[in-house]
Amino acid sequence: MIYSILNYLDRKGLIDRASAHCDIPCGIYDPGPALIAAVSVVRLMDIAHDGASEDPVALANLRARCTLRKEEEAEKVKQEIRVIWGDYFKAPLLEAHPNVHGLVHSIMQKASACKQDVHREDGLALVELVNEFAEIFWKTKSVQTVRKTCPYPPQLKLVYPVLAD
Amino acid sequence: MHPMLSPGTFALFRRSASYRDGDVLLVEHPRFGRIVKRAIDVGKEALWLEGANANSLSRETMGPIEQRLVQGKLVYQIARKK
Numbered sequence: 414m415i416y417s418i419l420n421y422l423d424r425k426g427l428i429d430r431a432s433a434h435c436d437i438p439c440g441i442y443d444p445g446p447a448l449i450a451a452v453s454v455v456r457l458m459d460i461a462h463d464g465a466s467e468d469p470v471a472l473a474n475l476r477a478r479c480t481l482r483k484e485e486e487a488e489k490v491k492q493e494i495r496v497i498w499g500d501y502f503k504a505p506l507l508e509a510h511p512n513v514h515g516l517v518h519s520i521m522q523k524a525s526a527c528k529q530d531v532h533r534e535d536g537l538a539l540v541e542l543v544n545e546f547a548e549i550f551w552k553t554k555s556v557q558t559v560r561k562t563c564p565y566p567p568q569l570k571l572v573y574p575v576l577a578d
Numbered sequence: 579m580h581p582m583l584s585p586g587t588f589a590l591f592r593r594s595a596s597y598r599d600g601d602v603l604l605v606e607h608p609r610f611g612r613i614v615k616r617a618i619d620v621g622k623e624a625l626w627l628e629g630a631n632a633n634s635l636s637r638e639t640m641g642p643i644e645q646r647l648v649q650g651k652l653v654y655q656i657a658r659k660k
Contacts, residue, residue, distance in 0.1 A: 416656050419588045431604055433583045433614035433629075 442501040444547035447493035450486045455536035457483040547572040582630040586658040591650030602652035
């Protein structure tokens with residue numbers, strides 16, 4: 414009851430806020446960048462396989478660029494997920510979602526597989542793993558999610574938060 | 579300050595003429611803004627801060643805090659029901 418009253422006053426902007434967060438002044442966590450990076454890995458694999466250019470030098474150049482960027486995007490997936498897992502997930506959240514450790518480990522392994530080779534199925538599996546991670550993340554914030562096809566190639570189903578206002 | 583203070587907790591702070599080691603303080607930090615941390619090594623003119631969590635910013639990172647930057651000490655808290 415008292416909390417509800419205070420919460421109402423807080424929403425009216427009548428209570429000053431202070432941060433007791435451990436990673437001052439950030440506190441901003443979102444799996445979105447990891448998802449975009451994972452989709453980019455698949456897209457770069459597709460472009461590398463496409464090989465539309467008939468000029469062998471141009472094709473080699475294109476594939477070199479794709480390989481380099483794929484490496485960077487896969488590493489970005491790992492970095493983004495590591496930060497959320499290591500900094501955002503505290504003991505109570507880990508107890509509520511005990512599969513997070515295994516899921517994060519799977520993401521690390523799959524992202525490395527994507528760096529090592531150009532198997533599209535690895536890229537798709539990486540996107541799915543990060544999707545699962547995103548669903549758990551938003552669940553910890555009591556935010557509903559929906560899977561929608563991203564409006565750009567490779568047009569895969571991604572997890573988006575359903576935000577109020 | 580987890581697990582001592584969880585997100586969304588309402589906290590009441592009271593100004594005091596002096597503070598002691600272990601007091602949980604509301605501080606207007608010149609670099610990190612309005613923060614809540616525990617006082618350690620309280621001196622006449624300055625004190626140091628630490629978090630309640632192993633991942634917290636170190637006391638060296640937060641630096642010595644002048645007494646005038648302390649807004650009050652925690653006297654009551656109401657946490658969100660789980």
